[in-house]
Amino acid sequence: MISNDPYAELEKRFARMSAVNRASAILNWDRSAIMPDGASDDRADQLATLDGVAHEMMVAPDMPELLGRAEEGKAGLDAWRAANLREMRHSWIHSSALPGDLVEARTRARSACEMAWREAKKNADFKSLLPTLSDVLTLTRRIGEAKAAVLGVSVYDALLDEYEPGGRSAHIDVLFAELKAFLPGLLARVLERQSQAGEALPLAGPFPLEAQRKLGLQMARALGFDFHHGRLDVSAHPFTGGTPDDVRITTRYDEADFARALMGTLHETGHALYEAGLPRDWRRQPVGQSRGMVLHESQSLLMEMQACRSSAFIDFAAPLMREAFGKGGPAWEVGNLYRIYTRVRPGFIRVDADEVTYPLHIVLRYRLERALLAGDLALADLPGAWNDGMKELLGIVPPNDAVGCLQDIHWPDGSFGYFPTYTLGALAAAQLFAAARQAVPDLLGAIGKGDFAPLLAWLRTNVHGKGSIAGTDAILTEATGAPLGVAAFKAHLESRYLPA
């Protein structure tokens, strides 16, 4: 039975799917943060069922007709509704492009591969991962092929499109080539300069967990996190989950090093503020979702890297850190803390990388995952190619695969096409922060007083409140005057790490 107002009927259905997906989001958070171990099968069954329910709603037999009839009447829709309809179609394409058995097969393959990966990483034994990773790669390629056929793009771009709608490798190639031409030279100069300056004084712990937790809450609140609509908890791998009205961030504490948990909290707070700032009237519709992983990562990196490693922020944070842990002396002076927070050093591990070397980790992964998908690189040759790339890009070779090609869960998880969004997010963060500084008088002065309200207001207007009304580049162009590029990022790194 087809409704007389197909667009209204679609809104109703997508609101319902949103409710199911938001339920899943809370259950996923619970699983990663607080669920007792013994409940994992039970929870997997719940989540698979809810995914199935939402999928059935999406691929209901009358959806093509509903979408088609709504699109015929598009001229009568306002900008939000027209964009919403476009996003509905986009979601439907991604869901309906795949035969159900392919999705299920990949879900099973991912579970098996993730289990094998935990063992393989523990034992630094890449060979043991080959059979299951090969399955995941094959099935992911088939998914990419199915979507590529419908979207009219390459296999890689079809996969990328799941994380960054409209993202295209032709554009990434250009941006990454510029980074690859720029970063190694910059890195050498920064290392030279930092080596001349000598090591920063270490911060002596231990740092009691409760004091860390309080400091993290205080900082998240300062950035604008609203605990009336969210929580901060602990999990093995920090993440942002939940829903826009119920954002849940996690961190993990290390008694020997408070900086990591704190910076992790500020990073996740950036993600959380994006979710919390999505357009209130549309957040249960496709157009009210966050735009994609590039803007999402831009919001976490804008907070963590652009704002909270600035010397202005350290001015604000240093006395609070000293107070939280009852510390003092030269190591806790602003100058020394700033050196700690802006230290650059090539390393094997992506998640521990500073903002200068991080993009090189991504350039490597982007190159390798495209070659794997295209069949130009055999899985068995991955470790060698990885180590060659590390040598070329960062000048170091991992001693074993555990700290090499086995370090990330993304490929075992079938998330090919995800990696580039980290660095594209870093570029967008630099570009947005520069634009915010231009638009808001004395933005850094406010941050130096712990006042994030001017920054948050600008982000609410120019990023968060846009939801998915336009594409990433259109949002960036309206906010910053230009589509995504490397100029602001380069300028940021030079001004922070090679100040005149």
Next chain:
Amino acid sequence: MISNDPYAELEKRFARMSAVNRASAILNWDRSAIMPDGASDDRADQLATLDGVAHEMMVAPDMPELLGRAEEGKAGLDAWRAANLREMRHSWIHSSALPGDLVEARTRARSACEMAWREAKKNADFKSLLPTLSDVLTLTRRIGEAKAAVLGVSVYDALLDEYEPGGRSAHIDVLFAELKAFLPGLLARVLERQSQAGEALPLAGPFPLEAQRKLGLQMARALGFDFHHGRLDVSAHPFTGGTPDDVRITTRYDEADFARALMGTLHETGHALYEAGLPRDWRRQPVGQSRGMVLHESQSLLMEMQACRSSAFIDFAAPLMREAFGKGGPAWEVGNLYRIYTRVRPGFIRVDADEVTYPLHIVLRYRLERALLAGDLALADLPGAWNDGMKELLGIVPPNDAVGCLQDIHWPDGSFGYFPTYTLGALAAAQLFAAARQAVPDLLGAIGKGDFAPLLAWLRTNVHGKGSIAGTDAILTEATGAPLGVAAFKAHLESRYLPA
């Protein structure tokens, strides 16, 4: 499209509904225990949607035919499957008896009434509750009428049947008449005896929350709670939620009085052990659910009242309590603690009542809710009828309606027919504990050493592992040799409160 194996198809569908309902159970727990306040609308939308999804599965157009065809082939099913099919039919009757708009209307009326009730209770202003409570009563009566027509029972019994399948007021009338004949006389004698013995020595606090939490965890573990499959958290109103593989109990702590939180934890642990002990192969089917609220309450009261207020248990618990709070002296001796845990005194508040006076609170509510539903008592006359009943049954009159007819959420919540299950559960608890003591040599001796394994094993076999394979009376008869009665409860009260 009807399957060739209708029973197998039904199992598949009910497993799917179970997964959706288990997801809701976790989300409900989250809402009551840890959800940020601002998320309540968001969560209400998620839960209403999941309820709707499960309801649609249940009332799918081909369900009557599937059930009918499976019932034709019932002779080929084993006992579990045959019982499962009976429970499927029972669930379907409850769901399909109601027009969707009636369910939605009551949901809205309950929300409105619950909000009004919080205010009314705060202000001891019953009149302000009348309009919304009247709506809830009218709609609940209509629901009862719709179900009564299908079930072929009275309106009250149709409502009772939601909480206690097969429960009938004709039986309750008999049991409650016996209690009403017995309890006031017993109460007078107990009060006389306790007044002669004098007041117990008070336990001087404060009792730090963290020490209370540790003691609660230790005790729950001693009873058999498996934290690999469950959690203990804090909430305003203690409850048991979650799923059989992920049981979540809550408590609340009061620095001035640790006994209440501890007894609350033991009570919820009893509920939790029932859920955790449901038959492993059937817990995602109707036949693997807990039997009803009578047996459920019997399991919490068996732990809290029968086992954990026994002097054997106090022998075990006293040194742990002293250690937890670093206390000693006469007040912390076993004899004094036992007097505290078995103190009897009529009061206004049901949830604070001891096990002697508690049933009288229930007799009153049962009498009043039947009269309200039958139209024999006007809502406006409820406060007067309440106070008359309190005077008659407990000899005291509430000073205002906040501690009178406004104290419980059940009626504003539309839960007419729920109250009797508390006292029927107390009767069942006494009966089951007496049978366990007969069957297991030196059961109290083991409990005195903190060893609950023999008790739990007996309950697993005789109650928990039965799920819903038979009715409450059948399960009780097999376990104790008799259907639900008052004899064991009377004997228990006499032996504990009037020992020779």
